[in-house]
Amino acid sequence: MRPSLILRTSAPMLLWLSLLASLYVLVRGHNEPGGGFLGGLVAASGLLFHAIARGPEGVRTLLVLHPVQLSALGVLLAATSGLPAFLGPDGAYLTHLWWFAELGVTLPLGTALLFDLGVYLAVVGMAVAIFIGLLEWKAARAAATEGGE
Amino acid sequence: MSGIALALLVGAGGSAAMAFVPARLAAWLGAGLAASLCAFYAAHLGAVSTGAVPAAAFWGVPALDIAGGLRLDGLALLFALLITGIGALVFLYAGSYMAGDARLRRLLVMLGLFMTAMLGAVTADDAILLFIFWELTSLASFFLVGTNHQSPAARKAALQALLVTGGGGLALLAGLVLVAIAAGTTSISGMIAAAPAVLAHPAAEPAMLLVIAGAFAKSAQVPFHFWLPNAMAAPTPVSAYLHSATMVKLGVYLLARFNPLYQGVALWHELLMWAGLATAATGALLALRETDLKRVLAHTTVTGLGTLVMLIGIAPELSATAAVTFLLVHAFYKAALFLVVGIVDHETGSRDGAALGGLGRAMPLTAVAAGLAAFSMAGLPPFVGFVAKELLYEAKLGAGPASDVLIVLGFLINASMVAVAGVLSLRLFLGASRPTPETPHDPHWAMIAGPVLLALLGLAAGSMPALVADLVVEPAVRAILGRPVAVTLKLWHGFNLVLALSAATVLLGVVLFLAWERIVPGLRRAEAIDRFGPARFYERLLAGTISLAERCTGLVQHGHLHGYIATLFAATAIALLGTLAVRGGFDAPAFAFGALDPRALALVAIVVGVLATVLARSVLVAVMAMGLVGFAVSLLFLLFGAPDVAFTQFAVETLLVVILAAALVILPIATRDDRAPRRKLADAAVAILAGAAVTAVLLAVLATPFDPRLGAWFGANSYPAAHGRNVVNVILVDFRALDTLGEIMVLAIAAFAVVALLRRARTGDAR
Numbered sequence A: 001m002r003p004s005l006i007l008r009t010s011a012p013m014l015l016w017l018s019l020l021a022s023l024y025v026l027v028r029g030h031n032e033p034g035g036g037f038l039g040g041l042v043a044a045s046g047l048l049f050h051a052i053a054r055g056p057e058g059v060r061t062l063l064v065l066h067p068v069q070l071s072a073l074g075v076l077l078a079a080t081s082g083l084p085a086f087l088g089p090d091g092a093y094l095t096h097l098w099w100f101a102e103l104g105v106t107l108p109l110g111t112a113l114l115f116d117l118g119v120y121l122a123v124v125g126m127a128v129a130i131f132i133g134l135l136e137w138k139a140a141r142a143a144a145t146e147g148g149e
Numbered sequence B: 001m002s003g004i005a006l007a008l009l010v011g012a013g014g015s016a017a018m019a020f021v022p023a024r025l026a027a028w029l030g031a032g033l034a035a036s037l038c039a040f041y042a043a044h045l046g047a048v049s050t051g052a053v054p055a056a057a058f059w060g061v062p063a064l065d066i067a068g069g070l071r072l073d074g075l076a077l078l079f080a081l082l083i084t085g086i087g088a089l090v091f092l093y094a095g096s097y098m099a100g101d102a103r104l105r106r107l108l109v110m111l112g113l114f115m116t117a118m119l120g121a122v123t124a125d126d127a128i129l130l131f132i133f134w135e136l137t138s139l140a141s142f143f144l145v146g147t148n149h150q151s152p153a154a155r156k157a158a159l160q161a162l163l164v165t166g167g168g169g170l171a172l173l174a175g176l177v178l179v180a181i182a183a184g185t186t187s188i189s190g191m192i193a194a195a196p197a198v199l200a201h202p203a204a205e206p207a208m209l210l211v212i213a214g215a216f217a218k219s220a221q222v223p224f225h226f227w228l229p230n231a232m233a234a235p236t237p238v239s240a241y242l243h244s245a246t247m248v249k250l251g252v253y254l255l256a257r258f259n260p261l262y263q264g265v266a267l268w269h270e271l272l273m274w275a276g277l278a279t280a281a282t283g284a285l286l287a288l289r290e291t292d293l294k295r296v297l298a299h300t301t302v303t304g305l306g307t308l309v310m311l312i313g314i315a316p317e318l319s320a321t322a323a324v325t326f327l328l329v330h331a332f333y334k335a336a337l338f339l340v341v342g343i344v345d346h347e348t349g350s351r352d353g354a355a356l357g358g359l360g361r362a363m364p365l366t367a368v369a370a371g372l373a374a375f376s377m378a379g380l381p382p383f384v385g386f387v388a389k390e391l392l393y394e395a396k397l398g399a400g401p402a403s404d405v406l407i408v409l410g411f412l413i414n415a416s417m418v419a420v421a422g423v424l425s426l427r428l429f430l431g432a433s434r435p436t437p438e439t440p441h442d443p444h445w446a447m448i449a450g451p452v453l454l455a456l457l458g459l460a461a462g463s464m465p466a467l468v469a470d471l472v473v474e475p476a477v478r479a480i481l482g483r484p485v486a487v488t489l490k491l492w493h494g495f496n497l498v499l500a501l502s503a504a505t506v507l508l509g510v511v512l513f514l515a516w517e518r519i520v521p522g523l524r525r526a527e528a529i530d531r532f533g534p535a536r537f538y539e540r541l542l543a544g545t546i547s548l549a550e551r552c553t554g555l556v557q558h559g560h561l562h563g564y565i566a567t568l569f570a571a572t573a574i575a576l577l578g579t580l581a582v583r584g585g586f587d588a589p590a591f592a593f594g595a596l597d598p599r600a601l602a603l604v605a606i607v608v609g610v611l612a613t614v615l616a617r618s619v620l621v622a623v624m625a626m627g628l629v630g631f632a633v634s635l636l637f638l639l640f641g642a643p644d645v646a647f648t649q650f651a652v653e654t655l656l657v658v659i660l661a662a663a664l665v666i667l668p669i670a671t672r673d674d675r676a677p678r679r680k681l682a683d684a685a686v687a688i689l690a691g692a693a694v695t696a697v698l699l700a701v702l703a704t705p706f707d708p709r710l711g712a713w714f715g716a717n718s719y720p721a722a723h724g725r726n727v728v729n730v731i732l733v734d735f736r737a738l739d740t741l742g743e744i745m746v747l748a749i750a751a752f753a754v755v756a757l758l759r760r761a762r763t764g765d766a767r
Helices: A007-026 A036-063 A067-080 A083-087 A111-146 B005-017 B023-042 B045-049 B076-095 B103-122 B127-145 B153-184 B190-195 B195-200 B204-218 B227-232 B235-245 B246-260 B266-287 B294-314 B317-348 B363-380 B384-397 B399-429 B444-463 B465-481 B497-514 B517-527 B533-554 B562-584 B596-614 B619-639 B643-666 B675-705 B711-720 B727-735 B737-763
Strands: A098-103 A105-112
Touching: A007 A036, A007 A098, A007 A111, A007 B204, A036 A067, A036 A111, A036 B076, A036 B317, A036 B643, A036 B727, A067 A111, A067 B737, A098 B246, A105 A111, A111 B643, A111 B727, A111 B737, B005 B023, B005 B103, B023 B076, B023 B103, B023 B153, B023 B363, B076 B103, B076 B235, B076 B246, B076 B317, B076 B444, B076 B465, B076 B727, B103 B127, B103 B235, B103 B246, B127 B153, B127 B190, B127 B227, B127 B235, B127 B246, B153 B227, B153 B246, B153 B533, B190 B195, B190 B246, B195 B246, B195 B596, B204 B246, B204 B266, B204 B619, B227 B235, B227 B294, B235 B246, B235 B294, B246 B294, B246 B317, B246 B465, B266 B294, B266 B399, B294 B317, B294 B497, B294 B675, B317 B363, B317 B384, B317 B399, B317 B444, B317 B465, B363 B384, B363 B399, B363 B444, B384 B399, B384 B444, B384 B465, B399 B497, B399 B517, B444 B465, B497 B517, B596 B619, B619 B643, B643 B727, B711 B727, B727 B737
Parallel strands: none
Antiparallel strands: A098 A105
């Protein structure tokens, strides 16, 4: 499957646009429609297009980590985001803490954002892992059949 | 934080630290850790012997009414001292025994964690806490028995030990929970204080039997005794520590701990007494069938454990004194003998009691240690073993109507212990020396220190019984009986019936010892013992379970995607319709026809998409048409005020279409639908059934009055409590964050599994 010229040219733009959009969706999720799950899906769609256009290798170099590692990192992040709760007076696991930073505007920061980031990473990693896994499997199969003939 | 809680943290931290230093250093670290913990506990001896009971808060889940907490009474202190004291010697020994072995460090870390778990189990004053530590010791035992994991026999033994003790652990958990419900607290001292309520509860007897079952499995009582000899696949330091001195005594500990609760119940006493006696007799008989010295010791350990359980079962208070004294004695001599057998095995390359002999000239120090320990085992004066044996006979004489049977069987059991002691000392080290695979010599001092010290302790304790009685035995007996008692230990009781029994025991033991070479093959020929043992039952049960699981898996996991999906939908439909049927049909919601809502036009798109999907000739077209259905559904969500769901649905649909389209291009799936007409009809039936079921359930849901309390609560609390205005997201990341955490774990695991599967398929070893 050789991607068309249009796809190959537009893929980088699609990628960065969707990644930006996904971060926006992630951050705004606490007050408006959005959130980690949705952001992760948006980011994953960009990365899948990139994988079709540039091959799985392109996505691998872009992500640095293996997508499964990315997914596991997300779970780890979400799981640890619940730990600071024990610092609080009546801490129960995953009771999120908040810190309202005053930098001219009030910046609401909380461990909930870390949790959502974990969800985001888990979703991105999962989708990318499965998709490029399929692509690579196909490539290996093709190579094997060529070698066999 | 109180000291006894800190001790557990120090133990866990120290064990973890051992993982990061060279193995040789780790052994020293472990020995130092255990020795300092031992000194820490020993510092409590004075206070505890005068009746103080240090307690500490430790873990606890108030939301689940789990109290948590630690308590160091006489019984706990005795065990803690044995665990840490013998632990220090075992660390030293292991460092030398397995020097240069790549598995040494892992073994040491595991031993350290085991020691900590044991300390937690014996100092816990909370049933749930006790259970957690109890299971941790079973897990540690699994890994330690399986140290030599390349050997199938070791793996099998490890699994057997885990399944038997773990299965017992489940029974124990059920029993403890029942007792906790009856007592209204998980605190063990609270349970004992609430004894009348616990015993009056309707489930009191099953609860007691479950607790007993857990203790019996852990302490290798008949019929669970078979796992212990097999656990000898572990390296010798592990066998000496876990399977003789400490872990197997945890069951005995539990029975002693709960004795104040159950000491009025006749069944408790009868069961413990007879099961203990049967175990002791079985161990003694099996010990005389073996020549592998480690297995001989394992069987005599079974005898020791049976004796302890029996003594807890015999009611009067003298037997509690006998139990504690025997526990102490047994820990000293049995650990020493295990370590000696390990040394012999290490230095000669053999541990076959029939082939070895006359090692005393080559390894004099080892011979002395073995002799001292064996004399204590045989119950000869002036060793503490003699004191214990006298008490044992006295307790049996005072056991009421059962005392005749107890005395006669006990006499035979003790005589065979004397014979085994003779084999392990006189036969092994005196007489003509026989050829061995390696030239024997005394080992490194780190290995000989343990047995020598333990054997000398046996001698010292025998020579000053009054001190031992006051400091160690009496506080422990007080804990077992739940009331103060006067304990006097004496080496010399004067000429009486007990002394005559002791003398006769030694005499018969000597006879058995002299005939040992003939007895062993004689008993070996009695193969019936192997054929009908509970070990066979265990094997059959395990094999049966595995083959049942295989057949079930074969039935369900047939590998045809088409079948999976049909099963999934059919099962869902049946479950839904079944639920409706059980609830007595369903009410359709009331309809009121009025002006057509323009938003309903989205439904048209859905219908068109569905028709296109069903009628499509090519799978690719069907995927596209499914996409249309999905987008139309998300449009509906958007129009009816669920932008979050709509947004997610859009994203999921996009990804789904992209992935499916790519998969169709990539995967060798026929893009044309060429199912046989009959197959198509069957699929259509399943599809219609599932659709009808879901529709029926949705209608039934709509007909039920809507309870707005949850929605209202989340709406009201979302911003004040969680600082978010998007209620859906606040629920996901905050109110129900634990659910979300579970879900993303599933995602990560699914990704992991798919990647692993594809990698296997790629490298070509797919089946």
